[in-house]
Amino acid sequence: MDSDTLEAFQSELTCSICMNCFLDPITIDCGHSFCRPCLSLCWEEGQSPRNCPECRGIEERPHFQTNIVLKSLASLARQARADHDHSSEEQICVTHQEAKGLFCEADQTLLCGPCSERPEHAAHSHSPIHKAAEESREKFLKRMSSLWKMREEMQLILNQEAKKTRSFKKYVTLRKVMIKFEYQRRHPLLQEEKKPHLEALKKEAKEICLQLKESVFRMTQYIERLREMYRELTEMCHKPDTELLQAMGNVLEMTYLAQMQTPQPVNPELTCWPVAGILDTLNNFRVDNVLTQTTIHHLSLDDASVMSGDDPQGMSRQLDGGESFVAWGAQAFTSGRHYWELDVTHFSNWILGVSKDILTSDTIIRINYEEAFLLFSEKVNDQYSLFTNSPPLVQFVKRPLGKIGVFLDYDNGALSFYDVSRGSLIHSFLPSSISSPLKPFLCLRSPR
Ligand SMILES: [Zn+2]
Ligand SMILES: [Zn+2]
Numbered sequence: 001m002d003s004d005t006l007e008a009f010q011s012e013l014t015c016s017i018c019m020n021c022f023l024d025p026i027t028i029d030c031g032h033s034f035c036r037p038c039l040s041l042c043w044e045e046g047q048s049p050r051n052c053p054e055c056r057g058i059e060e061r062p063h064f065q066t067n068i069v070l071k072s073l074a075s076l077a078r079q080a081r082a083d084h085d086h087s088s089e090e091q092i093c094v095t096h097q098e099a100k101g102l103f104c105e106a107d108q109t110l111l112c113g114p115c116s117e118r119p120e121h122a123a124h125s126h127s128p129i130h131k132a133a134e135e136s137r138e139k140f141l142k143r144m145s146s147l148w149k150m151r152e153e154m155q156l157i158l159n160q161e162a163k164k165t166r167s168f169k170k171y172v173t174l175r176k177v178m179i180k181f182e183y184q185r186r187h188p189l190l191q192e193e194k195k196p197h198l199e200a201l202k203k204e205a206k207e208i209c210l211q212l213k214e215s216v217f218r219m220t221q222y223i224e225r226l227r228e229m230y231r232e233l234t235e236m237c238h239k240p241d242t243e244l245l246q247a248m249g250n251v252l253e254m255t256y257l258a259q260m261q262t263p264q265p266v267n268p269e270l271t272c273w274p275v276a277g278i279l280d281t282l283n284n285f286r287v288d289n290v291l292t293q294t295t296i297h298h299l300s301l302d303d304a305s306v307m308s309g310d311d312p313q314g315m316s317r318q319l320d321g322g323e324s325f326v327a328w329g330a331q332a333f334t335s336g337r338h339y340w341e342l343d344v345t346h347f348s349n350w351i352l353g354v355s356k357d358i359l360t361s362d363t364i365i366r367i368n369y370e371e372a373f374l375l376f377s378e379k380v381n382d383q384y385s386l387f388t389n390s391p392p393l394v395q396f397v398k399r400p401l402g403k404i405g406v407f408l409d410y411d412n413g414a415l416s417f418y419d420v421s422r423g424s425l426i427h428s429f430l431p432s433s434i435s436s437p438l439k440p441f442l443c444l445r446s447p448r
C-alpha cells in the first residue's frame with residue numbers, strides 16, 4: 001500500500017475523540033463510530049440526553065455491540081502502521097543483530113528468531129509481535145469492561161451511602177422526639193433521667209455521621225481511581241505494539257490489586273439504651289393471647305404475600321418462597337392501653353404490629369398501610385434491616401433477638417415497639433388520631 005492510500009485508509013479508521021485507530025469500535029444510531037472506551041468516558045460525565053460527539057444526535061440505546069467489521073479493519077490498520085513504521089519502532093537483538101519480531105508470553109519479552117530457538121524458550125509459545133499485541137488489547141478490554149462495571153456498581157453503592165446519611169440524620173432527630181415522648185409518658189417527673197440517654201444518642205450519632213462521611217469520601221475516591229485506571233488502560237491500548245507488550249504485566253497486576261480493595265459501606269447502628277423500669281410499667285397493661293386467628297401460607301416465589309391496599313411508597317413486601325405463619329386478633333381494640341409480647345427468636349423475616357383490616361386469600365395477605373402501625377424485619381445478603389411503614393423509615397438500631405413488646409395507647413393514638421431482652425425502645429409512632437378498630441398482627445417467615 002503506498003503511503004497516500006495508507007493515510008486515507010487510516011483516517012477512515014480513526015476515532016474522532018482520541019484521534020487513534022478504533023479500539024473496540026461501536027456504531028451509534030446516527031451512524032458515527034467511536035472507540036467504546038472513548039464514548040464510555042465521554043458519556044460518563046453524566047450528560048443527559050447523551051449526544052453523538054460528532055453530530056450531536058441524541059442517542060437512546062444504553063448498550064452497543066462491537067462493530068466487528070470495523071474492528072478487524074482497525075486491527076489491519078494498526079498492522080499497516082506498524083509495518084510502515086518498522087524501522088523506528090523495531091528493537092534489534094544485540095547478540096544476533098536481528099529484529100526482535102517475536103513475543104514470549106511466558107517471559108514477557110521480545111525475541112529475535114535465533115533467540116527464540118534457544119533451550120530456555122523450548123517449552124514456550126512465541127507469537128509475532130502484532131498478533132501478541134492484538135491479543136493483549138483484547139485482554140485489556142476485558143479488564144476494562146470489568147473495571148467499568150465495578151465503577152457503575154460502586155456508584156450505586158455510593159448513592160445509597162449518601163442517601164443513608166440523609167435518612168440517618170432525619171432518624172436521629174425523630175429518635176430524640178421518641179425518647180422524650182417515652183419519658184414524658186411514663187412520668188413527667190422523670191425528665192432528669194432522659195438527659196444521659198439523649199446525650200449518649202447525640203454523641204453516638206455524631207460518630208456515625210463522621211463514619212458515613214468518611215465512607216462517602218472513600219467511595220468517591222475509589223470510583224475516581226477506577227475511572228483513572230480505565231483511562232490509562234485505554235491509552236495503553238493505543239500505544240505501539242512493542243510498548244504495549246512490555247508494559248502489559250505491570251498494568252494488569254495494578255488493576256487486580258485495586259479491584260481487591262473495594263471500600264465497604266457503613267452499617268449505622270445505634271446502641272439500644274435501656275429505659276429503666278419501662279417493662280414493669282408496660283406489664284400493667286398486659287394482655288395475653290391477642291392472636292387468635294392463624295393461618296399458614298405456602299407461597300411460591302412469584303406471589304406477593306403481604307401487600308398494601310394501595311402502594312404509594314412501593315412498600316409491598318415480596319416475601320420469597322418458603323412458608324409464612326400469619327396470625328391476627330379476631331378481636332379489635334377500640335380504646336384503652338394494651339401491651340403484649342411476641343416471640344421472633346427463630347426468625348429473620350417478620351412483620352408485626354396492628355392493622356385495621358387483614359384480608360387473606362390463598363396467596364395474598366392484604367393490609368392497608370394507611371391504617372396500620374407495623375414493624376418489619378428483613379434479611380437481605382446477610383444484612384438485617386428494620387423499618388416501619390408510614391413513614392417508611394429505616395430503624396438504625398440493633399436488631400431485637402428475642403421477644404418484641406407492642407404497646408398500643410389507643411386513646412392517645414400512639415404505638416411503640418420494645419426490645420424486651422434489652423428493655424429498650426425500638427420505635428414509637430407518635431400520637432395521632434386513630435378512629436378505626438385495630439387488630440394485633442404477626443407474620444413470621446420460616447427460615448430457609
Ligand atoms: Zn477513541
Ligand atoms: Zn453522529
Ligand SMILES: [Zn+2]
Nearest residue numbers: 093096112115
Ligand atoms: Zn537474538
Ligand SMILES: [Zn+2]
Nearest residue numbers: 104107121124
Ligand atoms: Zn520464551
